[in-house]
Amino acid sequence: MTLSRRSLLRAGALGAGALAGGGLLGACGSGSQPAPVPEFTGGDEWRRFAGTTINFISENTAPTAAIAANLQPFTELTGINVRIVNLELSALVQRVALDLASGQSQYHVIYADPYQVLAPYSAGLADLREFIDADGYPPLEGGLEDFIPTQLAATGTFEDPDKVFALPYDCPTMIWQYRQDLFDAHGDRMRDDLGFDVTPGMERTWEEFFQIAQWFNAHVDEVVAGVGTQSKQHDSLMCDFSNVLWSYGGEYFEGGSEIGLRGATDPGRSLLASDEAKEAAAFYQRLVGIAHPGSRSWDWDGVGNAMAQGQIAMCVNWHEFASGNEESLPGQVSYAPLPHGPARSSAHFGGCGIGISGNTGGAERGAAWLFVNWATSPQTQLANLASAAGGGTPTRTSVYELPEVQAAEQRPSELPNMLTGPTMEVAWRDDVIGLRPKIPMWNECDTAVFTELSKMLAGQQQPAATMDGLARRIDQIVARGWQA
Structure with missing residues (x-):
């Protein structure tokens, strides 16, 4: 879904170079719809878009640092090449806004800050239920129910709880x-x-x-x-x-x-x-x-x-x-x-999610979903937690239930962020967050x-x-x- 350039310029006029404003919400351009994803003809669902290259634009965050340092598992699993662009948040917001307004899709996977990207530009993001509920894709392990509920709502939805624009990716609190x-x-x-x-x-x-x-x-x-x-x-x-x-x-x-x-x-x-x-x-x-x-x-x-x-x-x-x-x-x-x-x-709570540009079409659209699915999976979140490059902490309940993660809540700990585990269990309660x-x-x-x-x-x-x-x-x- 393309956001109109006129609406983008209105939004840019509203706030200190933020390119964010009410006039942008829900505004759609008259450009053509993105090309459909090629039909699945059988075989390995993870390999159906092998050979595709996608771009992921992200703020400089611990999970992205960990993923960038070890993309090989995803490439070997899918045959998809991922180029990562790391930026300071305000620069990311400007690039995403311009890209969405252009009707093109230079960036296929987007680090969707809830306040500077998701809220003003949700009309330009794909509803991920398009992939979660569809045949021909590997299942979302654990389903949406495995994400901490307040984090899923805060980082992934906007007004309509039935639409999911991003999956929880990080959770600083x-x-x-x-x-x-x-x-x-x-x-x-x-x-x-x-x-x-x-x-x-x-x-x-x-x-x-x-x-x-x-x-x-x-x-x-x-x-x-x-x-x-x-x-x-x-x-x-x-x-x-x-x-x-x-x-x-x-x-x-x-x-x-x-x-x-x-x-x-x-x-x-x-x-x-x-x-x-x-x-x-x-x-x-x-x-x-x-x-x-x-x-x-x-x-x-x-x-x-x-x-x-x-x-x-x-x-x-x-x-x-x-x-x-x-x-x-x-x-x-x-x-x-x-x-x-x-x-x-x-x-x-300062967490963010990752989503997909609505302008993305064809094989790149499907490949982008495979990356979002993999990047937020329990296995990847556990690997990020242990990464020497950074990593952050998980957004999935199942990861916190793993014996090695629970053991890391006490010193000596090979996963030092988990020393905060008992505190985070309280901090993410509905009455505290x-x-x-x-x-x-x-x-x-x-x-x-x-x-x-x-x-x-x-x-x-x-x-x-x-x-x-x-x-x-x-x-x-x-x-x-x-x-x-």
């Missing part, structure tokens, strides 16, 4: 990462001084998290600061703040978490001017105020490096930094769910959020005024998206 050695060394004194159990976990409150960080600042010389945050004027700031927002009972829109799970073209009114959101902003400002001085220049890599270098005692970061922690500080870093606020504990709004115009909303929060952290405006202004700004963005 924010959790509490802390220096176990320092908590062991100082925990008893810290507990006596503070008057509460300091063991990290969702039993702690955000206020207690703050007090623990402050105690490290005052009493421990082994680290520069008790906590580091990813508060750079960047997407990371929105991600970091959102954990606090949701735990305080705040929401971005009236539709709440359902908009993150299913997506929406019309998300309703912004709720960022609520008392809950203002309280969350005030707390976050206080937290950054006692954090490592580098925090306002750090994204997730910055705070991850600070943890690995021993500069901070704890942080909130994506769980897949565990492998790097284990390499830099072997046996010294542990993991726990995030603290709770007045409403709940919330763990920001945090989902940002899956709407066509989210990219511009995201930019507004981290820009205004950055001003707040710089002391240029107060938390209440920041949230009031953000609510008005986001309502304008959403309304403009409808008018485009």
Whole structure:
């Protein structure tokens, strides 16, 4: 399905070079339909498109690094050649948007970020049920039911739950990462001084998290600061703040978490001017105020490096930094769910799926599906988990049930990301997982959020005024998206 160039240009006008907007959703060009997939005439279903070459465009992610380092098993299985293009996410979004609008298909398999690709461009992606439910293809092992349900909905669907535009490919989620050695060394004194159990976990409150960080600042010389945050004027700031927002009972829109799970073209009114959101902003400002001085220049890599270098005692970061922690500080870093606020504990989910360009036709369309099927299969996810090139963590329940994966949740572990396994079981629960709004115009909303929060952290405006202004700004963005 071709997206019109006019709609693409409208979308590009909406948001800071994001090429994303409401006018694009559902817009279709008048170009010809893609060529049909050649009929299956028998034989090995995996080999039916042997000799075909396909292109996979992806963000620079751990699973893609692992697959790129070991494509031979897929090539031997299928006879299909895969060329991988790795890009920073904003560059990927622009290339995908232009490719979809062209009516052609330079990129056959697409890393479909739910917020910057799936929501604005779902009309240009193939519904994967075309392949899942068809004869002539190898079955999807374990079926859709094997994917963690919240991840399948969040990364693969948009508004219509019966259409699947992508299969869950990666699942980074924010959790509490802390220096176990320092908590062991100082925990008893810290507990006596503070008057509460300091063991990290969702039993702690955000206020207690703050007090623990402050105690490290005052009493421990082994680290520069008790906590580091990813508060750079960047997407990371929105991600970091959102954990606090949701735990305080705040929401971005009236539709709440359902908009993150299913997506929406019309998300309703912004709720960022609520008392809950203002309280969350005030707390976050206080937290950054006692954090490592580098925090306002750090994204997730910055705070991850600070943890690995021993500069901070704890942080909130994506769980897949565990492998790097284990390499830099072997046996010294542990993991726990995030603290709770007045409403709940919330763990920001940042996973993405992979899908197929709707412009892809002929043998390339079928070959693209074979790659999506293989790249998200239990066997490939297990291989990625063990890959020296990266790997990420699985999105399938069956992989977590394997004895070798469960054994890796304890040290010594040959699969260090699995040290987070018990924490992730909690973080992905329906009542804990945090989902940002899956709407066509989210990219511009995201930019507004981290820009205004950055001003707040710089002391240029107060938390209440920041949230009031953000609510008005986001309502304008959403309304403009409808008018485009």
